[in-house]
Amino acid sequence: MSKLSLRGKQSSGKINNWVEPSFGELLGGVNRTLKKGPLSGESKTNRWPSTGDQTEKQSRKRKVDPHVSNNQISVPSEAYKLDQDEPWVDLHAPQSQAELAVHKKKIEEVESWLRVHLDKSKKGGAILLLTGPSGCGKTATVQVLAKDLGFHIQEWSNPSTTSQYKMEDLFTQSFDPDSRFNSFHGSSQTGLFQEFLLRANKYNRLQMSGEKLTEDRKIILIEEFPNQFYRQPVCLHDILRQFIKTSRCPLVLIVSDSLSGDKNSRHLFKDVLHELEIHNISFNPVAPTSMMKVLSRIVTIEVGKSSGRISVPDKAALDLLCSGSSGDIRSAINSLQFSSFTDKSLERRLWASKKGKSSSAKPAVRAKGRSKSSKSTDMQVESPAIGGKDASLFLFRALGKILYCKRESYDSSQAPKLPPHLTDHQRDKLLVDPELVIERSHMSGEFFNLYLHQNYPDFFTDVEDIARTSEYLSDADFLTAEWSSRSTMLEYGSSVATRGLMHSNSSRAKANCQSTTGFKPLHKPHWLHINKTYRENYLTAQSLFLNFCLTPVSLLTELVPYLAKLTNPMRNQAQIAFIQNVGHISQKRDPGRLRLEALGDKDSGILDADSENEETSAAQHLEPSTTPGNATTESNLSNSQDPPGELSASQPQPASSEALLDEEDLLIEDYDSD
Amino acid sequence: MSLWVDKYRPTSLVKLDYHKDQANHLKNLVQCGDFPHLLVYGPPGAGKKTRIMCLLRELYGPGVEKLRIEHQSITTPSRKKLEINTIASNYHLEVNPSDAGNSDRVVIQELIKTVAQSQQIQSSAQREFKVVLLTEVDRLTKDAQHALRRTMEKYMSTCRLILCCNSTSKVISPIRSRCLAVRVPLPSVEEVCSVLAGVCKKEGLLLPPELARQIAEKSGRNLRKALLMCEACRVQQYPFSPDQDIPVTDWEVYLRETANAIVSQQSPQRLLEVRARLYELLTHCIPPDVIMKGLVTELLSNCDGHLKAEVVQMAAYYEHRLQLGNKAIYHLEAFVAKFMAIYKKFMEDGLDNFMF
Structure with a gap:
């Protein structure tokens, strides 16, 4: 050859x-x-x-x-x-703990959990839930620890093809004479999953000759879940409950944060987190420093091996890779590999075409070849295009960025000064770009504004400021009022709202007066719920009291409240209930009756809704967010790890899970994932 | 036992208690045969609907009072199904097209078309036209109003429209010019008193004139409200006493307390509390513009004369926004916050002047 x-x-x-x-x-x-x-x-x-x-x-x-x-x-x-x-x-x-790019504390946390629960003397099963954005080293951590602690991992993987189902049957038949009967219903993913857990729990691995006998400890690892469970979490819960009762080895569940919308697999466990005493360890995106370490390690190894065939990305290029990957080490390494092979025709073509689009000014430099300097400039343009991950923010952080509005101090000498009558409006430079934040929050500006509106008063101290902010919010709503121009004006509206809000907060005008307010919990907006109730009651009233032939306004402001005061019989049950509910306003009632729903830092927002069918979509989307209590506990858990007050723009941003999906899109996604 | 409001509602034009001249005019209008489209407007509780029903009875006789409630479903061109409740007799159809929200245009066109296309069965015995009564015309979208204009002309031969609204300012002028406008003003305090006295007499109760006057004033001459108040008074305490407390609706009390809360303290925390109260009102189906109006009235009575002009101007500004915008809370809250800011500044300035 x-x-x-x-x-x-x-x-x-x-x-x-x-x-x-x-x-x-x-x-x-x-x-x-x-x-x-x-x-x-x-x-x-x-x-x-x-x-x-x-x-x-x-x-x-x-x-x-x-x-x-x-x-x-x-x-x-x-x-x-x-x-x-x-x-x-x-x-x-990674082959050892030292090579893992995960924070030491996290590894220790997982390790200590595993140590405790691998102990044979302890009875009963335990479940560990690892969460975090994709590519932050969850699986790697477990695998490295498996090696260090000397246990083996039994992993579930979804059977995916029909041919496999047949294989499966063969397999079970050969071991279990009864399986011929269950082979039909037994081949559902759920059934298989249950069976897997049972078997994995009951039987140890067969000892092959030549293997060491010491490894009798094992954990069960589940990274993917049969799709059925996303539709019926209860089913999974039941299986887990049973598992907990009978199990002899720990079960580790790994769930990425970056699944979209409310199909998020985190929601799978929300309800049973406490009941089953699932221990949740949440991973953060890989820090730039540790990622840098890993990348340089790989580079040195590869360069040593390749004997010059791989060009070495310099430090700046690596930095770029780090920041471009937003804490996803898998994607960072992939793009590193991709950008390292320089002498291949394919890649040159690819770059050239990109080049032509992005900057036509540099073809001369390109043509000259691959000297190091030109390399690095190329990298700066290209690497985000090639390996860059879409940076996105969780709603919680996006809101934090706007509400805490970090500023950077100017050098007092070169700062442009406003004329004396405008000094009130002197502000230090913003550290965040509001439009970018909104874009990365993956929400429509309208909803983002709602969230801002719900949460802004906590961050203000001066009434004057708050009046200005509310005016900006009102402006923003007004801008998007016209139906026909809404799609264009939405962006302007959210821009007005965010920038107005940030500017109005005069107590945060300077870079150095930022830390006065501590952590403030954020909440989900009430408006959609209120609006929905309003419309519902409105319609109910009209249909219940139709025979009074009144306009809705006078019906609701005159008739119903007075009916509440009259002891008038001849009302049917529904009418009486409605009068009790709506006609009465208890004066003593605590105005804070509306339960504040805390916004967890990983929660996805309420999804987009067109204003025309706002009430219906709001109804749909409010449902997932009304599960009581969980949001609060979750936010507490995660807040303890990274208070958003400590946010800095340089930190890598986690991948977000929000997606603006209509009901239809969700359905489509359902079928795709099958 | 039905409410007094319904029980003692006059059913023919001659029995009306006030605006008798107008009643006569209407009677003559019907008798001379030709009957134009009508636009009946006036504040709530003035008796618009009562007059319209009397008019219809004059036209068609008692058959008009046999009402039935119909649920009609209409499909818009965009395949959206609309459920509309209508109240109909053999001769007329009453519909509130603003129930349909943005699709009111379709509702108007479809309903009027179906009514207008079916002829009266015995045209010799009755009038040769049917009547469509549209309520809350001022809440119709511009789109629907323009559609209405065309429809009015097209089906003039078989169908008359009676439009009913609170104010003509939101009705486009082409419609106004096609209709005979009938304004129904509020009854005077005396008229309200006499109606109250009449009703109480029929009920076999003794109403002290002082109490009647108080109710009339407190109700803002809104006769429906006055009658409801009177009935509530009756529930509260029977032998009426002249200086009896007149029951006020819960939401009005709540709104007043909200206004007090705004005046008593101005801070972001208070704004949050006020927001919660506004939400509470909204969930009890008090429309945002009513809240706005109530708030302004209460706040004005609480603040200094110097501020009043500014407050009212602000209120007008945000009320306008309220009509145009999507989410009422932004504008309500902006108004409250603005008021807080102005009021606080005024109080602080006043304090400073006082100090020196």
């Missing part, structure tokens, strides 16, 4: 690889386990259903040239070439 042809193959293999990391979520786990085999000598993860291995191979065949994959197993001498085909994420998966 000539060298030329080999290289051709190689590059074709690489093309496949470059595509691959984008499906990291999907295939990453599969890849990882496979890779670990040859690297660490023995596979520690024991997959179930056992056909998992089959799938791995199948999927592997699909995505990688079989020739290459054969190479990989049979010819270890060509290690370098193979490595090149391998995503660096897998290649450089």
Whole structure:
């Protein structure tokens, strides 16, 4: 085989690889386990259903040239070439706690939990829930700890294809003579899941000859959940309840924060968190410093291995990668790998085309080749385009950014001064860009304004300021009043509201007077609920008292309140109830009767609603947010970790889970995920 | 036992208690055969609806009082289903098109079309037209009002419209010019008193004239309110005493307390409390503009003469916003906050002047 042809193959293999990391979520786990085999000598993860291995191979065949994959197993001498085909994420998966990019405290927390619950003397099961944005090292932590503590992981993976169901049947048949009867209903994902838990719990792994006998401890790891559970969380809860009662080994659930909308799998456990004593450890996005460490480690290793074929990204480029990945280390490594292979035609084409679009001024520099300086300028333009993750904010943080409005002090010498009569309006420079914050909060400006409106008075001390803010909010609503121009004006409206709010707060005008107010809890807006009740009552009144032939206004302001005062019979039950509810306003009632719903820092906002069908969509969307109590506890939990008062713009932003979805979109998504 | 308001509602034009001249005019109008579209307007509780029903009875006889409630469902061009409640007799159809919100145009066109296209069965015995009574015309969208203009002309031969509203200022002028405008003013205090006395007499009760006068004044000459108040007084205490407390609706009391809360303290915390109170009022179905109006009245009575002009101007500004905007709370709250700011400044200035 000539060298030329080999290289051709190689590059074709690489093309496949470059595509691959984008499906990291999907295939990453599969890849990882496979890779670990040859690297660490023995596979520690024991997959179930056992056909998992089959799938791995199948999927592997699909995505990688079989020739290459054969190479990989049979010819270890060509290690370098193979490595090149391998995503660096897998290649450089952390092997020890020191290599983990997760904060030490977090690792310790998980470790101590595992230590306690792996203890054989302790009876009963325990559940650990790891949450955090994608790519923050949840799974890696568990795997590294498995190695350190010497237990093995039994992992559930969703059976996904029909062929697999058949495999599954074969598998169960061969072990269980009764399975012929259950094979039909037993093949539902839920059933399989339940069975998996049961078996994983009951039976230990078979001891293969040659394996060490010490590893009898194990944990069950669940990273993906059968889709059915998203629709019927109760079903999962029941299974977990049963598990808790009978289990002998700890169960670790890993849930990413970045699932969209209220299909968020966090909601799966909200209700049972306390009941089942699920211990929740929430991971933060990887800090830039530790990510930097990991990236430079990888770079040095790769450069050493590659003997000059990989160009070394300099520090600035790495910095850019770090900030571009918003704390997602998987994405950071992927983009690092991508940007490191410079001498491939494909990539040049890709860059060139991007280049042409982004800055046509630099073609000369491009053409000159890859000197280091030009490299770094390229990186600055390109790397966000290639590997950059969409930075987005959780609503909680977005609100915090606006309400706490951090400012940066000018040098007093060069600061532009306002004329004397306008000195009231002198403000230091803002650290945040309000429009960007709104964009990243993934909400419509209208709803963002509602949230701001609900929460702003707490952050003001002066009535004058608050009057100005409320005026700006009123302006913002007024701007979007015209139905036909609303889509355009929405942006202006939210801009007016946020900037107006930030400017009006004169107690936060200067950079140094920021820390006076401590942490303030944020709440969900009442308006939608109020508006809904208003309309409902309005309609009810009209239909109940139709025979009075009154206009609604006089009906509600005159007739119903007086009916409440009259002891007039001849009313039916519904009317009496309505009069009791609406006609009476108890004077003594605490005005704060409206229960404030705290906004958790990971909560997604109320979804978008068109003003025309506002009442209906509000009704739909309020439902998920009315689960009592949980929001508060959740926010308490997470607030203790990172008070939003400490927000700084330099911190990486977590991926957000909000999406503006209509009911229809949600449905579509449902079917997709099947 | 029905309410006094309904029980003693006059049913024919001759039995009306006040505005007798106008009643005569209406009677003559009906008798001379041709009957134009009518636009009846006037403040609430003045007796617009009563007059309209009397007029219809004059036209068609007692058959008009056999009312039935119909639920009609109309599909808009955008496939949205609308449920509309109508009140109808054999001769007329009453509908409040503003129930349909933004789609009121469709409602108007569809309903009037169906009514107008069906002929009266015995045209010899009755009038050759039916009547469509539209209430709350001033709450119709501009779109619907323009549609109404066209419809009015088109079906003139088979259908007459009676439009009913509080103020003509929100009715577009083409409609105003196509209708005979009939203004029904509020009864005077004396007229209210005499009606109250008459009703009480029929009930076999003795109403002291002082109390009647008090009720009349307190109700703002709104006859419906006055009668309801009177009946509430009766529930409260029977042999009436002249200086008896007149029951006021809960929401009015609540609103007054809200205004007091605003005046007594101006701070962000107080604003939050006031917001909660506003929400409370809204959940009890008090429309935002009524809240605004009530607040302004209460606040004005509480503040100094120097401030009044400014407060009223502000109130007008935010009331306008309220009509145009989407979310009432922004504007209500902006008004409250603004008032707080002005009031606080005024008080502090006053304190300073007092000190020196």
